[in-house]
Structure formats: structure tokens, C-alpha cells
Amino acid sequence: MKSVFLIALILALGSCQGAEVAEPMSAQDRSFSSVIVDGVEAFRGVLQKGSPEHGIPVMAPMKAAQRSFEFNSGEFSGTFGVENFVLEGLDQYEVKSMKMEVLRSRVTFEFHFPSVNVTTDYDLDLGSGFRVKRTGGAFFALEDLNIQGRISYSLGVFTSQLRVKDILVYPTVGNVNSQIENLSKYRIFNRKLNEVIEEFVTLTINDNTDFVASWVSEQATPICNELIGDRTLSDIIAIITGGN
Template sequence: MKSVFLIALILALSSCQGAEVAEPLAAQDRSFSSVILEGVEAFRGVLQNGSPKYGVPVMAPMKLNERSFEFSSGEFSGTIGVEGFELQGLDQYEVITLKMDLIRSRCEFEFNFGSVNVTTDYDLDMGSGYRFKRDGGAFFALENLNIRGRVSYSLGVLSGNLRVKDILIYPSVGNVNSQIENLSKYRIFNRKLNEVIEEFVTLTINDNTDFVASWVSEQATPICNDLIGDRTLSDIIAIITGGN
């Protein structure tokens, strides 16, 4: 999860470096737009290949052989295990907007993902007054996922060290596709349960954007600063470009 936050931060800040180097690059007939585009395309390569030097794993696709998670929420608690987990689509983004405000030290961005989807086998063991156990295959997709937001940052006057002040992310989703097997032994009930999941996830994302923005900022800002450590903005760009 920490790697995901760092990746999101790098993507947003790639435009910042573009703004800062745009003037000297103009002498080489390279426009501001081309600088941003190159940074974003280079970041796509980081998603596909990772950056071992900086501890960023391959995220497109992201694979997990086997993992289990415990959860507890009110009366519901249990364990869910996944095997053959594969997350696709993080590198298939369209850049809608990348705007840099050097005076206020912030970047505004908007990206659209055609489909961010998960394929896996699952094993669910849940207790809610009675034991509920299910297992099977699963496919789950967020389609036409839109991510817009803003990253505010500061740079040390002498050290040049990068610090994130806040991260605001406002997501919305066009469609949710849930195909989870064996939620019920009856096919018609299984489809209805998947429809309930689709509606719940859609409403949760689209009707709670302000809450998500506040929660992400609270959680992600200290994590990103911890991951950045003593790195400068140039170091962050080195992650994007593979050191070039």
C-alpha cells in the first residue's frame, strides 16, 4: 500500500519538474507540454517495470501468489485469502489535465483509467452470528475510473528536500463490474448479490468524494513524506526516468 501512495505521488509531481525545467528546455525547442508528456510516459514504464533502486515494485500488472487478510467491522469479522491475484490497468491511463502552480507550490491533475480490474481465486471465512464460508474465482473491475486531485508541496530553501503538505484525491467511477463466483449456490441469487456489490461500490465512491479526499490526505501525506525521506525533487524525477 505504501508503494501505491508513492507511485501516485510520483505521477502527480512529474508535472512539477516539467514546469521547473520548461524555460531552459525551451532553448532546445522542447515545449512545456512535451516535457510533461515525456514524464508521464516514463512513469508508465515505472509501473510496468518497477524501480528496484527505490523499492518500487512492478504494478502493471501487480501479482500476488498467495495472501490472506483479516478484517473486523462491527459484527462482521473473518479472513479472506487470495491466490493467483492479478491487478491490471494501472498503466492504462489517459491524462486529462496536468497543471502546475509554481507560486502556490502545487500540482492539479486529472487522469482517467479505462478499466482497473482484479482477477483472483478467493477463500472467505466470515463470522457474523453464524459461520459463512465461500471460495471460488472472482473478477472485479472499476471501469471509467476518474481520478482528479491536487498535491501541495514545499521545497527546502537550502537542502532542496521535498515535502508533501497535503494530497487531495477525488475519485469517481462510471461502472462497476463484479463477477464473484459462489457467493450463493443458486446462480440467480449469486448474480443479484454481485449486483448489490456493484451498486454499493458505485455509491460509496461517487457519493463520498469529499470523505475520500480527506481520508487520503490524512493517511497518505505522512506515508509519502516517510517514503521520500531526504530525497529531493530531482531524486523523485530520477525514479520516473530510471535515473536519466
């Protein structure tokens, strides 16, 4: 699924630029940066209620009754299914900082999420040198998640078309909480395997921030421009404000 964080940030950019076009700043008595913060805060309602007319479902919480995925990495192949999937915490962000640099056409930001977590039932059927089948409940959380970054953009001279040039995102996580059942039939081994997962995810996120930034920019920039599409700034503002 296309990243909701990126959607929120791009919509915030649109709201800022829309305010620049629609109303003189002298009449508003507030900075560009505060306009962006207002847009990001307003997007909390979009996460909670969705925006069907713009193709955005409810994402706080995000639910899925049943999903199944097939994978094949050469040595390993199989299926992974989830049922009663619930993702929570996307709307519980705090805007630590948000700065609009008009002359440089970019926005720098920092968000903090106390906990982004998943609760689900899972079904794993793994084929390799031997067959592994596991089912059970699972809880997985990224706690004290901090996301810093920068979005560079351009705005057409003769049109209101917004285009994202690059997106740099640097995440860090304070703690990873993995409680996946039945990784092993022995309780002590199951706990140890969860600890391995926690350490692996923590190191993967915190020790590879430059790689993550490069990968996100490469993958997310075209996605964001696709999301913007032919929408005008008025359309983008309407997504944030619900039409007001």
C-alpha cells in the same frame, strides 16, 4: 500497499522541479506542465518494469501468489484469502489534464483509467451468528474511472528537499463490474448479490467524493513524504527516467 497513483504524481512533481533547477526553461521551449506530463508518462515504464533499487515492484500487472487477511469488526470475524491474484490496468491511464501553478506551489490533474480490475481465487471463512464459508473465482473491475485532484507542496529554500503539504483526490466511476462466484449456491441469488455489490461500490465512490478527498489527504500526505524521505531531486528524477 502504498498508492501507486500518489507515487507517480509525487515523482512527477520532482521531475518538474528538477527541470527548473537543472535547465533554464528558455533552453527547453516547453512549459512546466508539459514537463510534468512527460514525467507521468515515463512513470508508465516504472509500473511495468519496477524499480528494485528504489523498492518499487512491478505493478502492471500486480501479482500475488497467495495472501491471507484476518478481520474482526465486533459482530463479524474471520479470514479472507486470495490466490492467483492479478491487478491490471494501473498503467493504462490517460492524462486528461495537468497544470503546474508555480507561484501557488501546486499541481492540478485529471487522469482517466478505462478499467482497473482484479482477477483472483478467493477463500472466505466468516464467523457471526452462523458460519459462512465460500470459495471460488472472482473478477472485479472499476470501469471508466476518473480521478481529479490537486497536490500542494513546498520546496526548501536552501535544500532541494521536496515536501507534500496536502493531496486532494476526487474519484468517480462510470461502471462497476462484479463477477464473484459462489456468494450463493443459487445462480440467480449470486447474480443479485453481485448487483448489490456493484451498486454499493458505485454509490460509495460517486456520492462521497469530499469524504474521499479528506481521507486521502490525511492518510496519503505522510505516506508520500515518507516515500520521498531523504532523496534528493536527482534521486527522484532517476526513478522516473531510469537514471537518465
